[in-house]
Amino acid sequence: MPDITDKQFFTEDEALDFHRLPRPGKLAVQPTKPMATQRDLSLAYSPGVAVPVLAIAADEDLAYDYTSKGNMVAVISNGTAILGLGNLGAMASKPVMEGKSVLFKRFADVDSFDVEVQTTDPDEFITVVKNIGATWGGINLEDIKSPECFVIESQLQDLLDVPVFHDDQHGTAIISTAGLINAVEIAGKKLEDVKVVLVGAGAAGLSSIGLMKSIGVRAENTVIVDRDGVVYKGRDNVDQWKAAHATDTPHRTLAEAMVGADVVLGLAAKGAITKEMVASMAPRPIIFAMANPDPEITPEEVQSVRDDAIIATGRSDYANQVNNVLGFPYIFRGALDVRARQVNHEMKVACARALAALAREDVPDEVAIAYRGRKLKFGPDYIIPAPFDPRLIWYIPPFVAQAAMDTGVARKPIEDMEAYRVELRQRVDPSAALMQKISSAVRGEPNKRVVFAEGEEPQVIRAAYGFKQANLGTPILIGREELIRQNAHEAGLNFDELGIEITNAKVSDKNSLYTDWLYNRLQRRGYLRRDVQRMINQDRNYFGATMCALDDADAMVTGVTRNFNMALREVRRVLDVTDRMIGLSIVLAKGRTLFVADTSIHELPTADDLAEIAVKAANTVRKLGRVPRVAFLSYSTFGNPPGDRSEKVREAIRILDNMGVDFEYEGEMPPDLALDPAQRANYPFMRLSKDANVLVMPAIHSAAISTQLVQALGAATVIGPILVGLEKSVQIVPLGASVTEIITAATFAAYEESVVEAD
Known part of the structure; x- marks a missing residue:
């Protein structure tokens, strides 16, 4: 088997586990209609299903109205040219075809299924696809070798009445x-x-x-x-x-x-x-x-x-990545939405010209944030839009759809193109791109030096390797070099080719300097010089945090081998809090991105604490490219029923009123009121113009329990808590954190430091 992981930031086992766990594959089917009652079942299947059956029998085009065909693409291959691996057979292509299907869904909300055809004979392949092709609204041919791919695409487009598009071409x-x-x-x-x-x-x-x-x-x-x-x-x-x-x-x-x-x-x-x-x-x-x-x-x-x-x-x-994901999701999106019979030459040209035009437009801040806050501008280093540009979904498909209409291949012309653009904006969940944006911003500044404090731990070593491989910055592993290299070797990682830094605190030439500096800081807090010497020599959190304090590193990640509170106490003895320190968790669920504060620092916050937590959280959310709308959560709704904690929330609101902050806020209220406009309609005095996206919890237990509960139930993805407010960016991962969790934390640490510098 060829070595395909030597330039990646994962091992072969991790790649296999990703595709195998928690359930095999990357795709699943979910119903779009309720299945809760006998009536639901009768409508979904017999006898109710007979009604659309008869309608489609009379007019096959009605399949677009009564089935999923209109938003469904097949990704079809025979595996004769899989990536750069060659002809490995149809079944070997299945992971790639599933991956392509995932990209369709992620970037353009196009449902997709993979089909692997067990033949290398072009005529036989054409016959198979011709006989099943009407099932879908479009067909994406993939990983079929040249020159057969030319014949297959051309003949299938002539034989079928739906778009056939060979993306490799x-x-x-x-x-x-x-x-x-x-x-x-x-x-x-x-x-x-x-x-x-x-x-x-x-x-x-x-x-x-x-x-x-x-x-x-x-x-x-x-x-x-x-x-x-x-x-x-x-x-x-x-x-x-x-x-x-x-x-x-x-x-x-x-x-x-x-x-x-x-x-x-x-x-x-x-x-x-x-x-x-x-x-x-x-x-x-x-x-x-x-x-x-x-x-x-x-x-x-x-x-x-x-x-x-x-x-x-x-x-x-x-710069200037030529990435096919800029094209195929949006070409099919536009083609499906006008029920096009084909993707013709004019539609391809329209897509190319639209992409060129988009790159020339003023780049919004939410794209610039992915480039560490640097304002992007049309020029030699920006000739193609970034793949994560949220404008692609609503900018490109209308041009493709218009070309289809202009050339007569559209069966369902779009009458109101502006309304269509609004609909497209709502199709793809932007929260799913959050980590991609953060990673891209950090990747744009690879010189950020991030300390991985527990550098001898295998998962930390692998995370540091992945962090470096992903071009997210320069990792510095703290620990004994011989042991780190041994653990790296056992994991199949070659540090020499990447230049990952290793620092042994005990024998570092900075040992004396760090001891002097930290002793100067702690001598009036009951610490003797020998205490500080021992801390620098033996505790990697003290050594790593001091590296950051003295600008020998930019950020730090820790927490794998000790609990959060212990790690935080150690770091805080070295680093100051700038104004207010909070833990901010990011909850991604059902099309929403919610920021929950405070999830790790203030156990029973006072009214002043709550107000300052809200301000800190709102500022952080703004730096992440979002407009903050803050809801103070409580078990009571505007004083009903009354209680001690809800009174503190009401006092926090009064404090913010006097501060004159520049973001929307309201409270106290339960979660459904913060997140449901229909509920808020019962309160005409409500100050939130839209659903809240920043939820300030009345106490740490409610914050921690709620975020952990939705994550445990699989109802949401939770990132964090992200530590905000230290003079240098430090992120503390959960005890025994996974490689992915460590990389995520390190990425946020590097990102936060970039944002602080930009300020």
Whole structure:
């Protein structure tokens, strides 16, 4: 089996467990109608189901109205070209096809099922899909090798009355074309003038060069190169699809073709493009090195010979990622919503031009937050929208749908496009993207140095490795180097290739400096110098926190081997609280993102505490890109029934009234009032304009119990509690935390430190 984890931040066992637990696979079916009564069952099945059966028998188009067909796509493969692994068979492709189905749902709320066809014969494959194809509103072909993929897609589109789209071809073509439109403008060139070289004449490459020609690139200005050299007119052993793009050219090698070229498209393999080739290109060259996981040439290599280049890759750790997820979910979303018969050329062009246009628009703060608060602007490092841009779902599909309507392939035209955009905004839950945004923001600043205090623990070592592999920052493991390396070796991790830092507190050359500093801080609190020396030598929390205090590190994560309160006490002896420290838990459930405070610090907060907790929580939520609306929760509703804790909540409201804060708040109230507009309608004096998203609990027990309960029931995903308010960012994970929990905490630690610096 090929080694596919050496460049990833997970082990093979973790990858297998992810797909196996808690239940096999990544997809499940959930009913959309109630199934609670005998009447429900009668309507769902016999005899009620006979009514839509007869209606569809009379008019098959009614299947869009009475079944899930209108929001359903099949992802179909025979496994002849699985990722970069080759022909491994239909069943081996199933995890990939399930993954594609998950992306459809995550990014565009398109339901999807995978279908694996056990044949490598194109005609047999076509027959199978033709006979079942009407089941779905669209078909996404995937991981089918070239040149068979061209024949299969073309014939199925002719045979079926639903969109058939081979994403391996057209996805890359659409995204790279969008990037080219913008790159050419930034470079001060024109599409009709640029000379384009394609390296790699497979399905994606040929589709890309074809789409680029259709938007203005001249055929005579293109050269395609396969593994045998330049594809020129008259060359032997060239199939019909390559021959269609052959040109009259004297060039016979890639190096010759690159001389004076304006654009090179890489869809080949690592090392296919050399620095010498890049140096020979025209001024302001455009280099799309899109091979994965390793591009044909890295941006660093390009920049070493050309400081005027515009660069895109297929990787997420560089600017301008050519990522198919920018295309296929939104193409099918638009196609399904107008019940299109096909995804035609005009719809692909519309998608490419829409993506290019979106990149030129002012980037909203919620996207900028994913780039550590840096305001993104159209230019050489931003020619393609970010995959997590929340505008994609409502921006791209309308252009695709309009093109379908304009070209006559839409069966159900959209009458009110603005209303359609509003509907699209509501389709995908933005809370699911929270960690992706935070990670992307941190990834944009990889020089953040994060201390992993319990560095000898196996899960901490693996988390640090994953943190580094994900380009989230520089981890510093505290512990004995020999033991850490031994545990890393046993986990199959090679630290040398990543340069992960290891610091042994006991023998560190900073030991004396840290002891002096901490003794100076604690000498009037009953600590002798020998006490402090022992703390620095033997307790990694003291050593790690002092590293942060003296700017030898930026942030810290701890808690795996000791309980929260013990870890917090140790950290607080080293670091000061800036204003108010709170624990903020993030609850992701049923389309909502809720922030719950305080879940870890204040056991029985006073009214003043509650007011300050609300202010701190609101400010933190704003830094996460959300508009805070605060509800003070209680068992009582505006004084009924009365009680001591509810009176403290009412007093907190009065304190905020006098403070004149810049966010909405209301209380005291039970959760249903905070989260249900119908309930709030009974209280005309209510000050919340929308549902609350920040819930301030009356005491720590109610906060902790409520968040732990919904998590235990599987009703929500809970992140945190995130510790906010220390002078340096420190996150404390639960005792015995998993690798994922540690990475999440470290990511928030790095993110919080970035936000503090930005302030």
